[in-house]
Amino acid sequence: MERVAIIGGGPAGLMAAEALTSSGYDVTVYEAMPTVGRKFLLAGKSGLNITHSEDSDRFLSRFGAASGRLGPVIEAFPAAEVRAWAQALGTETFVGSSGRVFPVAMKASPLLRAWLRRLEGQGVKILTRHRWAGFAGNGYLFQTPHGEKVVEADAVLLALGGASWPRLGSDAAWVPWLRERGIEIADLRPANCGFDVDWSEPFRARFAGVPVKSVVATTEARAIPGEFVISRHGIEGSLIYAHAASLRDRLENSSSADLMLDLMPGRTLARLVQDLAKQDGKASFSNRLRKGAGIDGVKAALLREFSTDADRHNPQRLAGLIKHLPLPVVRRRPIAEAISSDGGVRWSAIDDSYMLKALPGLFVAGEMIDWEAPTGGYLLTACFATGRAAAAGVERWLAR
């Protein structure tokens, strides 16, 4: 029986292992950490947004430039199949109000446990504490608790993840080893990350951890409703991640970038001007805002943080800031804190079977490939789908 080595036991690697053992291959998963699926379990801490229910065109558009390459493989394992797969493993899912799909249990551990039981039943061998440490001639060098060993296999599939949360295992140590073999790799950068804002000390002390709800945030042409969280460093949360790519790109050429906030999407500018103008000019700023615009708490503090005394006393200017408050972000948070990374093995280096063109017999899957997507279940769906596509590529290669 042909032997396949899968290096990396995250969602992409495990999905490839499932597909290949179903087809009768002898599969060993090599995982650096003491257990597999650590990032998958962490994703479960926020409910495990496993996929998204929107129509397929919209779904694929989330992958931007990579949608052309990812489209066919996601169509082969679309959201409905992801849900059916989870259900067959005993995990019922539901569609949340935003269209995002979650397990009813809102965690990953029951699904991962059932998945590992299935894999074990299918004969997948999982060797943990086996850290791939580079190439050794035609083989793959591993550091193990019992010293170094070199593994050879009929086909090898790398599913090593991106570079976010390296302490969970995906530390991008593989980048130079593949580059040395001539594989083009786009630098790994934080995607779906928070940003630093230079808050005043009083604002930081009072509002770190507080959510800012029911706003519309805009960068370039995209206006997205939602909420975000004030952090000690700046801003975090799904609404921020949705704008992260454009903020990040703008920060590459500039020392700051503005996220435009509409703090009162339900009220028009004209109505706000009118209501604010009716307020007693001698009343405090908080009272005028509360009575004239229905704004208090963190939204009022944001306005205070980014306005001048003159703005605060001019109904027209104040209403303008309520509808278009520029929130200046100055830096990305580090990649180690990001939900995901972009960059990785360039599509030009990969054939339609997910095999590296320069290294026949070596396949790649998951977040280590150069694509990115916002949060919303797209990341896991693409990891599952590329895991399956690479497994199919391995089969074609071994059957050639």
Ligand SMILES: Cc1cc2nc3c(=O)[nH]c(=O)nc-3n(C[C@H](O)[C@H](O)[C@H](O)COP(=O)(O)OP(=O)(O)OC[C@H]3O[C@@H](n4cnc5c(N)ncnc54)[C@H](O)[C@@H]3O)c2cc1C
């Ligand atoms: C806080 C957080 C929340 C998230 N929430 C969601 C969510 O709700 N929905 C969603 O779609 N996505 C979410 N994600 C993203 C999602 O978890 C990842 O995109 C996904 O896990 C990537 O899968 P992967 O298999 O490509 O890589 P990984 O899950 O990173 O797995 C790679 C594996 O390879 C192993 N490895 C790395 N290097 C080596 C080596 N040298 N030798 C051996 N093994 C190695 C690692 O230890 C790891 O187990 C979240 C991420 C984070 C950090």
